[in-house]
Amino acid sequence: MAHVVFLSHLLAVTDGEAELDVPARNVRELLAALEQRFPDAGEELRRSAIAIDGLICHDAFLETLGPDSEVYFMPQIAGG
Amino acid sequence: MNKIQVITSINHEEVEFLCEPQETLLDVLRDTLGRTGTKEGCATGDCGACSVLVDDRLVCSCLVLAAETGGREITTIEGIATEEGLHPIQQKFLDHAALQCGVCTPGLIIATKSLLDRHPDPDETTIRYWLAGNLCRCTGYDKIVRAVQDVARDLAGPA
Amino acid sequence: MSESIDYKLVGTSPVRPDGVDKVTGRAQYGADLNLPNQIHGKVLRSPHAHARIKRIDTSRATAMPGVYAVITGEDFPPPPEHGDVGGEAGGSIGDHARNIMARDKALYHGHAVAAVAARSLRIADEALAAIEVEYEVLEPVLDLDAAMAPGAPLLDENCFTKNLPEKSDKPSNIAEVMLLSRGDVDKGFEEADVIVEGEYRIPMAHQGYIEPHACIANTNEAGQSTVWCCTQAHFDFRAITAKVLNMNVADLKFIASEIGGGFGGKTVVYLEPLAVLLSRKARRPVKMKMTREEVFRATGPTSGTHCKIKVGAKKDGTLTAATAWMAYEAGAYAGAPMGPGALTVFVPYHLENFKVEGYEVLVNKPKVGAYRAPGAPQSMHAMESAIDDLARELNMDPLDLRLKNAAEEGTRASYGPKFPVIGLKECLRAAKAHPNYTRALPEGAGRGVAVGFWFNFGLQSSAEVHVNENGTVTVVEGNPDIGGSRASMCIMAAETLGVPYESVRTLIGDTESTGFSNSTGGSRTTFATGMAVVRACEDIIAQCRARAAVTWGIDEDQVLWVDGQAIPASGVNDELKPLSLADIAENAAKTGGPLLSRASLTAKGAGPSFSVNIADLQVDRDTGKIDVLAFTAIQDAGRAIHKAYVEGQLQGGAAQGLGWALNEEYIYNADGIMENAGFLDYRMPVASDLPMIDTQIVEVPNPRHPYGVRGVGETPIVAPLAAAANAVRDAIGIRIHDLPLSPPRVLAALDAAAD
Ligand code: FES
Ligand code: FES
Numbered sequence: 001m002a003h004v005v006f007l008s009h010l011l012a013v014t015d016g017e018a019e020l021d022v023p024a025r026n027v028r029e030l031l032a033a034l035e036q037r038f039p040d041a042g043e044e045l046r047r048s049a050i051a052i053d054g055l056i057c058h059d060a061f062l063e064t065l066g067p068d069s070e071v072y073f074m075p076q077i078a079g080g
Numbered sequence: 081m082n083k084i085q086v087i088t089s090i091n092h093e094e095v096e097f098l099c100e101p102q103e104t105l106l107d108v109l110r111d112t113l114g115r116t117g118t119k120e121g122c123a124t125g126d127c128g129a130c131s132v133l134v135d136d137r138l139v140c141s142c143l144v145l146a147a148e149t150g151g152r153e154i155t156t157i158e159g160i161a162t163e164e165g166l167h168p169i170q171q172k173f174l175d176h177a178a179l180q181c182g183v184c185t186p187g188l189i190i191a192t193k194s195l196l197d198r199h200p201d202p203d204e205t206t207i208r209y210w211l212a213g214n215l216c217r218c219t220g221y222d223k224i225v226r227a228v229q230d231v232a233r234d235l236a237g238p239a
Numbered sequence: 240m241s242e243s244i245d246y247k248l249v250g251t252s253p254v255r256p257d258g259v260d261k262v263t264g265r266a267q268y269g270a271d272l273n274l275p276n277q278i279h280g281k282v283l284r285s286p287h288a289h290a291r292i293k294r295i296d297t298s299r300a301t302a303m304p305g306v307y308a309v310i311t312g313e314d315f316p317p318p319p320e321h322g323d324v325g326g327e328a329g330g331s332i333g334d335h336a337r338n339i340m341a342r343d344k345a346l347y348h349g350h351a352v353a354a355v356a357a358r359s360l361r362i363a364d365e366a367l368a369a370i371e372v373e374y375e376v377l378e379p380v381l382d383l384d385a386a387m388a389p390g391a392p393l394l395d396e397n398c399f400t401k402n403l404p405e406k407s408d409k410p411s412n413i414a415e416v417m418l419l420s421r422g423d424v425d426k427g428f429e430e431a432d433v434i435v436e437g438e439y440r441i442p443m444a445h446q447g448y449i450e451p452h453a454c455i456a457n458t459n460e461a462g463q464s465t466v467w468c469c470t471q472a473h474f475d476f477r478a479i480t481a482k483v484l485n486m487n488v489a490d491l492k493f494i495a496s497e498i499g500g501g502f503g504g505k506t507v508v509y510l511e512p513l514a515v516l517l518s519r520k521a522r523r524p525v526k527m528k529m530t531r532e533e534v535f536r537a538t539g540p541t542s543g544t545h546c547k548i549k550v551g552a553k554k555d556g557t558l559t560a561a562t563a564w565m566a567y568e569a570g571a572y573a574g575a576p577m578g579p580g581a582l583t584v585f586v587p588y589h590l591e592n593f594k595v596e597g598y599e600v601l602v603n604k605p606k607v608g609a610y611r612a613p614g615a616p617q618s619m620h621a622m623e624s625a626i627d628d629l630a631r632e633l634n635m636d637p638l639d640l641r642l643k644n645a646a647e648e649g650t651r652a653s654y655g656p657k658f659p660v661i662g663l664k665e666c667l668r669a670a671k672a673h674p675n676y677t678r679a680l681p682e683g684a685g686r687g688v689a690v691g692f693w694f695n696f697g698l699q700s701s702a703e704v705h706v707n708e709n710g711t712v713t714v715v716e717g718n719p720d721i722g723g724s725r726a727s728m729c730i731m732a733a734e735t736l737g738v739p740y741e742s743v744r745t746l747i748g749d750t751e752s753t754g755f756s757n758s759t760g761g762s763r764t765t766f767a768t769g770m771a772v773v774r775a776c777e778d779i780i781a782q783c784r785a786r787a788a789v790t791w792g793i794d795e796d797q798v799l800w801v802d803g804q805a806i807p808a809s810g811v812n813d814e815l816k817p818l819s820l821a822d823i824a825e826n827a828a829k830t831g832g833p834l835l836s837r838a839s840l841t842a843k844g845a846g847p848s849f850s851v852n853i854a855d856l857q858v859d860r861d862t863g864k865i866d867v868l869a870f871t872a873i874q875d876a877g878r879a880i881h882k883a884y885v886e887g888q889l890q891g892g893a894a895q896g897l898g899w900a901l902n903e904e905y906i907y908n909a910d911g912i913m914e915n916a917g918f919l920d921y922r923m924p925v926a927s928d929l930p931m932i933d934t935q936i937v938e939v940p941n942p943r944h945p946y947g948v949r950g951v952g953e954t955p956i957v958a959p960l961a962a963a964a965n966a967v968r969d970a971i972g973i974r975i976h977d978l979p980l981s982p983p984r985v986l987a988a989l990d991a992a993a994d
Contacts, residue, residue, distance in 0.1 A: 005655055008418040009402050009578070016404065047323065051656035055844045055943070058698055063843070072655040075417070075578040077694050077761075100361075116271035117264015119499070121449040122531040126918035129449055157264035170262040174254045177883035180722035180891060182261035183268055183450045183499025205927075212927040215918060217447045217500050218722060219887055220894030221926040 002030055002065045005072045010048065013041035027052070027060045030071065048073040084147045090115070091159025099146040106130045106141040109156060117157040117186050121215065128214030131187035132156050138194035140213070157186035160193065168231050169193055176227035180218035188214045192228050200235050202228075248734045249946050252883035255726040256744050257497075266497045269453030269469030270528045277455065278307055280510075280517045280527035281363040283353040283370050284537060285345030288379035288603040288911025289394070292343055292372060295353060300366040305358040307521035309366065312342040312352070314516055316485040324479060329609070330574025336483045338572055338606045339512055345374070346394055346571035347605050348912045349536030351509075356517040356525045379603040379911035383545050383566045386412040386600045394571065394601040414573035417581045417597035419653070427560025427592030431551025435628040438547045439621040441960075441978045443568065443905035445540040446610045447895070447923050450499020452538065453528035456514035460522065464515045465492045471501040471719055472758030477750050479508045484515060491515070494749040495719040502895070503609030506758045507539055535916035539608025540905060542567040542575045546584075546621035556635050556643045560592040561585055565618055567599050570606040575599045576614030579694075584618035585653035587663055587690045587849065588644045593653060603911050609760065611892060612693040612953035616899065616960050620978065623689035623961030628974060637688050637965070638676070638851075642667045662875030662939030663690070663849040669937050670851040675871045684857040684868055685970025691850040691874075691957030695762045695950035697842030701754025702771035704732065704779050706834035710821025712738065714745040714772055717756030718764045722891075722952070723884035727765045728772050730880050731946060735776035737803030738820055754839050762950030765880055766941075767842035773945045778836035786830040787818045844943030845950060850874035852893065852958035856966040863986030865901055865967065870959075871933040877941040877949030885951050890932040892955020898924045899956075900963035902979050 005019050015038070024030035027050065035042045050060040051072040057063060058076065065071065083098040090113070099108050106123070109115040109132070121127035123142045130141040133155035160167045169192050172178070179185040188211060195202060195210040202210065207228050208221070216224060260266040297309040318336035341350045353370050357363035380386045380394060393410055400407050401415040428434060454468030464486075470476050473493040481488045498505060510527045518525040529538070547564040563584045569575035581597035630637040645667055646652065648660045670676055670688060680686055703715040714732050718724060725745040733740045756768060780800045787805030788795040793815075797808045804817040827834055855869040872889040879885040902922045906914045915921045940947025960978060967985070968974050975988045 007655060008416075011404065012402050012406065054652075054657045054659045056656070056694060056696065057841075057843045058696060059841050060843075070656060074582070074654060077579050077582070077696060110270075111273070114273070115264075116267065119268065119450070120270065121451070121499075122918050124531065124917055124919065127449060127531075157262075161263050166259065166262065170259075173262050174258040177252060177255075177723065177881075177887055179258070179261055180884070180887055181448070181450070181498060181500045182266060183448075183497075185261055186264050189262060204931075208927040208929075212925040215449055215923060215925060217449050217502070217895065217923065218891045220890035220892075220924075220932050221929055222890045222932045223883070223887060225926065225931070 001067055002069045002071045007072065007074050009075050010041065010044055010073055013044050014038045024065055026065055027063045030065065045073060047076060049076050086147060086150045088149045088152050088154060090154045091156060101147055103146045104142050105132070105144040105146045105149055108146040109141060115156055115158055119183050119186055128187045128191060129184055131190040131214060133190060133194060136197065138191055155190070157189060160189060168234060172227040172231045176223045176230065178219065178223040178227040184214060184216040188216065188224060196232060196235065201232055204229070246734055248730045248740055249878065249880055250882055252881055253726060253730070253740050255723050256729055257720060257725050268450055268497045268499050272455055272467050272496065273526065274455060274457060274524040277524040277526050278356045278358055278521060279360045279363050280354055280356045280514055280525045281360065281367055282351045282513065283367045285341065285348060285350040285352050287345060287374055287376050288348045289377040290345045290374040291377060292341060292345060292352060293375055294373040296371040297353065300355055300369040303362065303366050303369060305362040306355060306366045307523060308356040308517045309370070310354050310513065310516050310520065312340050315340055315483065318342065319482050322482065329576065330572050330606070332479065332482050334572035334574065335479060335508065339483055339509060347603050349533065349605060350571065351537065354513045354517060356521045380412060381602060381907055381911050383568060383600050386602050387566065387598065394603065398601060412601045413598050414569055414601055415577065415599040417578055419581055419595040420593065422592030424560050424562055424592045424594045428551045430553065430559045432554045433629065433632045434549065434551040435625050435632060436549045437621065437625050437628065437976050439624065439976045441544050441617050441620065443540040443543040443604065444899045444903045445535060445921065446502035446504035448500030448502060448504055451529040451531055451534045452505070452510055454510050454514050455524055455526045456511065456518040457524040458515055458518040462519065463490045464518065465494065466511050466515060467494045467496055468511055469496050469498045469505060471498065471505040471721065471760050473719065474717060474750055474755050475506065475758050476508055476511055480512045480515060483512045492749060492751045495747055498719050498721050501721055502611050503613060503760055504538060506760050507608040509538055531918065532916045535921060536913055537605060539570065539606050541610035541613060542569065542607045542617065544568070544617040546618055548621045548625045550625045550629055552629055552633065554633065556633055556640045558588055558590055558644045561590055562594045563618065563622065564596045565598070567614065568602050568604060568607065569599050570602060570604045572606045573599060573601065575607050578614065580614035580618035582654035583615040583692055584622050586692045587641065587646055589646055589650050590653060611895065611956040615693060616896065616957045619691065619957050620960035620964065623958070624964050624976070627687065627965040627968065638667055638671050641690060659846065660939060660942065661847050661849060662937050665937050665939055666849050666851040666873050666875055669873050669935055670853060673853065673871060673873065673935065675853055675869060675933060680855060681857065683970060684855055685966040685968065687854045687962045687965025687969055689852055689958040689961035689965060691852065691954050692847065693762060693953035693957065694847055695766065695845040695953065697767045697845045698757035698763055699841050700756045700768040700771040701837065701839040702768060702775050703753060703835065703837040704772070704775040706779060706820060706824045708824055710742065710819060710824045712736065712743040714743060715748045715753045716745065716768050716772065717748055717753045718759040718768050719747055721759055722888065723881060724759065724764045726884065727769065727880040731769050732772050732776050735773050736779060736820060737800070754837065762952040763845065766845055766944055766948045766950045769880070769948060770842050770944060771838045771840055774838035774840065775836045778838065779834060782834055782836065783820065783823050786823045789830055790818065790826065791815050846877050846941030846943065848875050848877065848949045848951060848954045850954045850958050852962040854959065854962040854966040856963060856970060858967060858970045858985060860989055863982035863989065865980055865985065867897060867929055869930055870897070872955060873935040873937060874951060874954055875937040875939050875949065876951045877944065878938050878947035879936050880946060880948060882936070885936055886934045888951045889934045889955045893932050893959050894924050894929060896956045896959025897929070897963060900960045900978055900980060902981055904979050
């Protein structure tokens with residue numbers, strides 16, 4: 001089970017839903033579950049950076065999620 | 081366009097080239113003679129990346145017309161090291177990590193040489209004002225100034 | 240502060256392996272390569288800030304002797320409709336394509352509208368003058384207020400604000416909105432004993448790298464092209480060029496030259512697709528280089544911004560609530576770093592109640608590009624100024640106020656997740672204990688402090704390690720070396736293998752000779768590419784143990800690797816003589832062939848890096864001129880691999896930040912033409928403007944990197960803006976909200992206060 005939080009850049013594609021719990025053992029399963037739930041969100045979700053328990057990952061996919069994992073979907077951040 | 085023939089000396093070697101009247105020494109060094117160690121940052125005399133010595137005077141080569149350099153002695157970055165190896169300024173720049181990207185470095189080394197030729201024992205303010213014509217965007221100048229101080233200390237020899 | 244680990248090389252400052260070529264003029268930068276038969280490309284740029292392109296007639300230019308090719312937007316495939324340019328430069332591929340060459344509209348003064356290739360630069364210039372462009376001049380939109388006002392002229396009739404709670408069907412110059420909130424702001428402000436507010440404006444500023452953009456493209460009759468250019472990201476450049484020209488990536492080879500500074504600005508593609516196309520048409524190598532003026536007018540500076548901040552605190556300094564409103568200029572196309580600005584504005588603090596509202600706004604100025612810690616300096620300048628005001632109101636030491644509210648491991652960051660281990664408190668304590676913080680100030684001077692931050696990040700990196708026949712080591716990786724990263728790679732490889740630094744060399748491979756790596760940017764190279772190098776070296780060690788085992792005829796697990804040699808586990812054949820890397824390499828033919836390994840990865844778990852800066856400034860009350868008396872940069876590097884280059888990042892970032900705070904700005908006239916497009920008038924710090932910049936490297940290791948690296952390049956530019964503004968506030972008793980703190984602005988503030 002992952003606790004998922006969307007920052008505001010995603011709310012337009014998640015019908016305003018900002019937080020939810022999703023049963024998933026890894027990010028791949030999580031993305032699949034979210035895409036099923038929010039059919040418009042696929043591209044935006046895959047484009048987002050994901051913070052899993054505080055660690056920001058770009059291109060997250062295979063990361064495992066613990067039973068109490070907290071997953072934040074954030075805008076991609078780069079740098080100079 | 082009619083080209084002008086120029087005979088001059090670069091790093092103690094006689095060099096002959098043809099240039100158009102409006103061409104700068106920087107253009108000729110880089111494009112005609114393939115001496116690309118001298119860099120171009122602005123071509124308007126504002127960055128010092130193109131610094132060379134003409135008869136021991138520190139100049140921005142982008143502000144000097146190539147046609148006017150006949151019979152001069154021009155020193156570029158390619159002429160600073162000797163058969164014995166790197167010039168002490170070059171070595172100290174390396175030792176002090178005084179370059180990051182390094183594109184300002186040839187100009188700064190030339191400017192430093194000109195400084196130390198005139199003021200072998202400069203204080204920090206003199207160093208900073210002498211090098212004020214050479215922009216460096218990477219280092220904040222700290223390590224450059226320290227490298228110059230260190231060369232000067234070595235030149236002064238053991239106290 | 241840091242656990243002490245006995246490293247032999249990590250944390251030292253050896254001379255960089257590419258150093259001699261850089262101090263002797265041998266190193267080849269972007270404009271230093273010339274190819275036989277090459278011709279010269281030049282760009283025709285829009286003389287208007289906002290105009291519809293009605294017609295371009297290139298016939299006269301094309302017919303000129305010595306002109307080999309002329310291109311306009313028509314020569315390009317239609318801009319791709321989908322896809323983004325990675326976070327680096329921001330924005331969609333389609334917009335990048337339009338930015339590289341205008342199609343129906345020119346959106347800023349300097350926007351490329353055509354290009355030519357000719358035998359000489361002089362002929363190229365004459366050809367540009369012979370191109371006729373008919374424009375319908377439109378009213379330019381030049382600042383945030385004007386662009387956001389209802390009824391403002393639109394840059395893009397198809398721009399609908401993204402991320403609005405209600406989808407908008409009216410086009411707007413506001414490209415994107417970002418909202419962040421937590422807790423109950425109203426309640427938080429009710430609980431506050433003191434509230435401060437401020438409104439801050441900062442104009443566009445440029446990265447100011449000394450080397451202008453340059454490239455050479457050589458395209459053959461099969462359409463394959465080799466491009467040599469100065470870039471922070473030759474693999475990303477290849478990808479973008481391929482998309483913009485609708486080419487096969489495999490037909491493009493990108494070779495990164497040495498690079499004369501970038502700071503984010505050379506993650507953006509401008510010239511390369513033009514050169515490829517010109518070279519295809521001309522069937523000759525085409526060399527292109529920008530003038531300094533073009534760099535200012537037509538490459539991406541960072542956003543001009545407008546921020547409003549309100550912060551409340553209890554008497555004891557506990558922050559109770561904060562709000563921020565911010566607008567970032569994107570320039571001509573979306574892709575401003577408003578997101579990171581919004582995510583970082585409150586990042587140093589533990590805050591229960593806050594609200595952030597961010598707007599990204601199109602204006603008729605160049606499309607902004609990444610610049611060190613993109614977006615953070617502007618928003619954090621506002622917050623760190625407000626915190627300084629708050630400290631005064633509360634009569635508290637500004638570092639104590641920050642310490643009281645500072646985020647630490649487990650704090651929920653203002654951007655959402657909980658922080659992993661971070662070093663903010665360590666930096667604040669280091670600042671408090673630093674002698675420069677308590678040293679007496681001369682009469683009339685002021686001292687300011689501020690906090691800086693950057694996320695840092697990972698992305699993809701590859702590295703190969705070859706052991707040569709004499710035991711020396713060649714590392715090949717794909718990240719252009721802007722500030723000494725070859726030396727850092729050599730240190731990490733040598734430390735891991737247990738060999739001398741001098742026996743390792745690092746090469747930067749081109750796109751055909753090494754594996755993919757994302758850009759040198761975002762402070763990721765030492766972290767992510769370093770991780771790949773270390774992993775490849777560990778593989779070499781495993782191979783060496785296997786080779787030693789077969790050499791000795793013992794089991795592999797009975798071979799240890801200690802100090803650069805294979806030794807038998809104790810008690811096992813003690814008489815066996817250790818085998819060094821050189822011994823194993825020499826015998827490699829008999830034990831399985833050359834030793835090489837590679838690693839490729841997507842690096843995860845980059846460590847955020849906080850900083851604290853202390854600025855001492857003196858204000859001349861007659862002229863308004865500011866002198867920097869002292870500056871101290873303290874930053875958590877996780878661990879410094881090459882100490883002197885880490886210090887150099889701190890010092891260089893401080894100088895850039897001070898330039899931005901004190902003098903640098905894009906000045907536009909009413910027609911949208913930049914009035915100071917040269918180093919004389921865009922005044923960056925020179926040696927005589929600055930003192931020595933003291934540094935203190937704090938090391939709170941990042942547990943996710945084999946040597947604890949966090950990445951250091953971005954953070955240093957963030958804190959100087961507010962540190963300088965706070966020092967001026969301290970010196971003259973007046974809060975000047977806007978930057979830069981140039982003499983006229985300071986003088987005006989002094990005069991206003993005197994009236
Ligand atoms: S190139 Fe000559 S001073 Fe800049
Ligand atoms: S080292 Fe890059 S400009 Fe000086």
